[in-house]
Amino acid sequence: MNLKELSQNLGLSQTTVSRALNGYPEVSPATRKRVEEAAKRHNYRPSNRAKGLATGKALTIGHVIPVSSKHEMVNPIFGDFIAGAGETYARSGYEMILTIVDDAKEADVYEGLKARRAVDGVVVHGPRLNDPRIPLLHELELPFVVHGRSSGCTLPYSWLDVNNRQSFESATSYLCDLGHRRIGLVNGLEDMDFAQRRRDGYLTALKAHEIAPDPALMRSNEMTEVHGFNSAREMLASDTPPTAFICASMICALGVRRAIEDVGLTMGRDVSVVTHDDALSYLQNGDETPIFTAVRSSVRE
Amino acid sequence: MNLKELSQNLGLSQTTVSRALNGYPEVSPATRKRVEEAAKRHNYRPSNRAKGLATGKALTIGHVIPVSSKHEMVNPIFGDFIAGAGETYARSGYEMILTIVDDAKEADVYEGLKARRAVDGVVVHGPRLNDPRIPLLHELELPFVVHGRSSGCTLPYSWLDVNNRQSFESATSYLCDLGHRRIGLVNGLEDMDFAQRRRDGYLTALKAHEIAPDPALMRSNEMTEVHGFNSAREMLASDTPPTAFICASMICALGVRRAIEDVGLTMGRDVSVVTHDDALSYLQNGDETPIFTAVRSSVRE
DNA sequence: GAAACTCGCCAAAGCGCTTTGGATATCGGC
DNA sequence: GCCGATATCCAAAGCGCTTTGGCGAGTTTC
Numbered sequence: 001m002n003l004k005e006l007s008q009n010l011g012l013s014q015t016t017v018s019r020a021l022n023g024y025p026e027v028s029p030a031t032r033k034r035v036e037e038a039a040k041r042h043n044y045r046p047s048n049r050a051k052g053l054a055t056g057k058a059l060t061i062g063h064v065i066p067v068s069s070k071h072e073m074v075n076p077i078f079g080d081f082i083a084g085a086g087e088t089y090a091r092s093g094y095e096m097i098l099t100i101v102d103d104a105k106e107a108d109v110y111e112g113l114k115a116r117r118a119v120d121g122v123v124v125h126g127p128r129l130n131d132p133r134i135p136l137l138h139e140l141e142l143p144f145v146v147h148g149r150s151s152g153c154t155l156p157y158s159w160l161d162v163n164n165r166q167s168f169e170s171a172t173s174y175l176c177d178l179g180h181r182r183i184g185l186v187n188g189l190e191d192m193d194f195a196q197r198r199r200d201g202y203l204t205a206l207k208a209h210e211i212a213p214d215p216a217l218m219r220s221n222e223m224t225e226v227h228g229f230n231s232a233r234e235m236l237a238s239d240t241p242p243t244a245f246i247c248a249s250m251i252c253a254l255g256v257r258r259a260i261e262d263v264g265l266t267m268g269r270d271v272s273v274v275t276h277d278d279a280l281s282y283l284q285n286g287d288e289t290p291i292f293t294a295v296r297s298s299v300r301e
Numbered sequence: 302m303n304l305k306e307l308s309q310n311l312g313l314s315q316t317t318v319s320r321a322l323n324g325y326p327e328v329s330p331a332t333r334k335r336v337e338e339a340a341k342r343h344n345y346r347p348s349n350r351a352k353g354l355a356t357g358k359a360l361t362i363g364h365v366i367p368v369s370s371k372h373e374m375v376n377p378i379f380g381d382f383i384a385g386a387g388e389t390y391a392r393s394g395y396e397m398i399l400t401i402v403d404d405a406k407e408a409d410v411y412e413g414l415k416a417r418r419a420v421d422g423v424v425v426h427g428p429r430l431n432d433p434r435i436p437l438l439h440e441l442e443l444p445f446v447v448h449g450r451s452s453g454c455t456l457p458y459s460w461l462d463v464n465n466r467q468s469f470e471s472a473t474s475y476l477c478d479l480g481h482r483r484i485g486l487v488n489g490l491e492d493m494d495f496a497q498r499r500r501d502g503y504l505t506a507l508k509a510h511e512i513a514p515d516p517a518l519m520r521s522n523e524m525t526e527v528h529g530f531n532s533a534r535e536m537l538a539s540d541t542p543p544t545a546f547i548c549a550s551m552i553c554a555l556g557v558r559r560a561i562e563d564v565g566l567t568m569g570r571d572v573s574v575v576t577h578d579d580a581l582s583y584l585q586n587g588d589e590t591p592i593f594t595a596v597r598s599s600v601r602e
Numbered sequence: 603g604a605a606a607c608t609c610g611c612c613a614a615a616g617c618g619c620t621t622t623g624g625a626t627a628t629c630g631g632c
Numbered sequence: 633g634c635c636g637a638t639a640t641c642c643a644a645a646g647c648g649c650t651t652t653g654g655c656g657a658g659t660t661t662c
Contacts, residue, residue, distance in 0.1 A: 001416070002617095002618055002619085003618060003619060003620095004618075004619095012641080012642090013641065013642045013643075014618090014619080014620090014642090014643095015620085015621080015622095015641075015642060015643080015644095016640080016641055016642075018619070018620060018621085019620090019621095019641090022620085025639095026639075026640065026641075027640075027641085028639075028640060028641090031640080031641085043412065043416055044416070045413060045416040045417045046417065046618080046619065047354075047417055047418050047419075047617090047618055047619070048417050048418075048419055049350045049353045049354050049359070049418065049419070049617090049618080049619090050354055050617070050618035050619040050620090050647090051618080051619055051620075052350045052619090052647090053348075053350050053351055053354055053617090053618080053619070053620090053646090053647045053648065053649090054618080054619045054620040054621080054646080054647055055619080055620065055621095055647085056647075058350070060398075065384075067384060073582035073583050074380045074381055074383075074384045074582055074583070075380075075583065076377055076380060076581075076583050076584075078380055079375045079376075079377060079379055079380040080375055082375075082399060082401065083366075083368065083375045083401045086399065086400060086401035086402075087401065090400065090401075090402065095398050095419065096398060096399050096400070097361075097396050097397060097398050097399070098383060098387065098397050098398070098399045099387060099391065099397070100383065100384045100387035100388065100391075101387075101391065109391075111344065112346060115302070115344055115345070115346040116346045116347065116348055116349050116350075117348050117349075117350065117648090118348075118349055118350070118396065222583070223583065224582075224583045224584065224585060225555075225583070225584055225585065225592075226585050226587060226588050229587075229588075230588065251583055251584065254526075254555055257559075258558075258592070261562055280377075281374035281375055281525075282374050282375070282376065282377050282523070282524065282525050282526075282552055283377075283525065283526055283552065284525060284526065284527050286527060286530075287527050287530075287531065291526075291559070303647095303648055303649085304648060304649060304650095305648075305649095313611080313612090314611065314612045314613075315612090315613095315648090315649080315650090316611075316612060316613080316614095316650085316651080317610080317611055317612075319649070319650060319651085320611090320650090320651095323650085326609095327609075327610060327611075328609095328610070328611080329609080329610060329611090332610080332611085347648080347649065348647090348648055348649070350647090350648080350649090351617090351647070351648035351649035351650090352648080352649055352650075353617090353649090354616090354617045354618065354619090354647090354648080354649070354650090355616080355617055355648080355649040355650040355651080356617085356649080356650065356651095357617075418618090
């Protein structure tokens with residue numbers, strides 16, 4: 001059922017039917033009602049494609065997810081982020097198109113989205129320090145919002161982020177106040193902007209407590225369970241092991257926990273762990289009793 | 302840059318340019334070359350939208366991810382699945398549109414995709430027993446492929462699946478052969494088809510080893526860490542606790558491990574754990590030394 | 603050397619919408 | 633009873649492509 005059929009069916013012009021359905025005023029209330037009922041009855045829904053052609057709008061937002069060519073890892077928070085975004089799109093009649101791409105070919109993807117007029121705008125995921133995508137998108141004049149921020153970028157841009165610095169500063173201070181002097185940081189890859197900010201927060205808190213940062217206590221890598229395990233394992237093997245850890249994600253923290261127990265210690269008694277909790281649906285921080293002390297922010301919300 | 306401009310630019314008709322670019326034979330090699338070079342030079346890419354309107358094809362595949370209204374959980378394997386699918390779409394010039402929807406409203410989404418002619422076909426995720434989406438999609442005449450299967454469904458359909466039954470039968474047999482008589486099953490929700498098959502495999506192996514299944518040793522729920530923890534915790538608290546566990550996912554297994562250690566036992570010495578490993582990039586089964594004994598299949602591949 | 607093809611190209615219609623620029627009818631107001 | 637608003641509606645153009653139906657010019661065929 002398309003506009004033409006529907007309008008013939010009603011004995012009206014396409015113009016009138018289109019206007020009735022889109023809330024324009026040049027239609028009598030009675031006609032509008034008749035049109036709306038017929039549309040519902042015939043399960044008519046305008047073709048997004050034709051609508052887009054006619055209006056120049058795509059009614060579509062692009063999400064391009066970079067995958068590091070080195071690690072091939074898809075950050076698990078994307079699932080939750082996408083779920084949250086999708087709810088909003090569904091309510092607003094927008095479509096979401098997803099592209100997963102090796103980060104080396106990302107520029108090409110943005111150019112393609114623009115040239116094909118496939119989207120009205122994009123969401124930039126996983127911003128790095130001074131991320132080249134921001135100038136690129138400016139140049140392409142493709143509207144965008146960054147999930148996170150990009151330190152060092154001089155161009156203006158819209159972003160949505162949590163306060164990573166403050167969050168890690170609080171967490172670190174909390175541990176310092178408890179008397180910890182050697183605190184291991186199990187961070188994400190440091191070219192990721194969020195990781196940089198988290199480290200800054202960590203360092204700020206150490207400084208405030210007059211603790212000299214020790215490079216041996218700061219590890220960064222893709223936030224996998226294995227990274228958490230390996231990092232903690234190595235730090236714990238040192239002559240002066242940390243008495244506490246701060247982790248960039250629950251997944252890392254699980255690895256840290258495994259390392260702690262692997263060397264015969266008990267988490268929470270011998271070694272403290274604080275983690276950042278993205279509130280992922282499948283990886284809740286315990287039930288009534290949390291597994292980890294955590295700073296939390298729901299990616300999905 | 303659109304077709305019209307490009308063809309004027311070349312002093313050719315739109316017809317010829319279109320044909321040159323799409324590999325039709327009615328174009329001389331010299332002209333084709335000239336067109337292709339101009340297209341590249343001007344970074345011309347046909348609008349998917351217009352192309353779709355003209356051809357009736359959408360050049361787009363829909364993925365609709367059901368989210369249980371009760372649990373609001375996004376299965377973490379979707380991220381990896383989507384990444385794998387996206388690679389193929391990118392190579393073939395297809396677009397992927399993603400819809401995340403409360404499973405109660407799923408029918409509406411499929412109808413919408415069909416009525417709006419937004420996609421050429423869809424991938425059905427998370428099939429349940431006798432899944433109503435299969436008859437629905439048949440009725441809508443919307444082509445689809447199911448990731449997994451739907452037992453009890455009498456209609457024909459295309460699917461892609463791993464051998465869940467065989468996999469869990471092998472894993473269970475392996476444990477039985479090691480002498481285990483009480484094996485806990487930490488399964489996914491049992492209205493999910495894969496969970497049913499996994500349980501079947503588990504039961505088949507028990508039967509082959511003349512072990513009577515004990516309902517107290519079979520738990521099923523959303524595959525979260527907490528589910529693994531709670532299930533194992535309760536089973537271990539029994540008078541006749543299991544000596545081994547079989548888990549439906551790495552995430553569950555991590556919870557099971559936590560429960561085991563929580564009661565003062567050691568995994569691998571006091572209690573054995575075998576898990577299904579979806580080979581998620583961020584949740585590898587250890588480095589050189591695996592964390593868990595596992596049956597594995599890469600979702601992404 | 604004429605009939606019959608084949609090649610290489612083009613004009614125009616059409617895909618399903620929106621939107622511009624009227625057209626017609628109705629209605630006060632004086 | 634006429635004029636200018638106002639309220640409703642419509643025909644047609646246009647969005648950027650593909651595809652149908654043709655049309656000359658060159659090539660075979662016999």
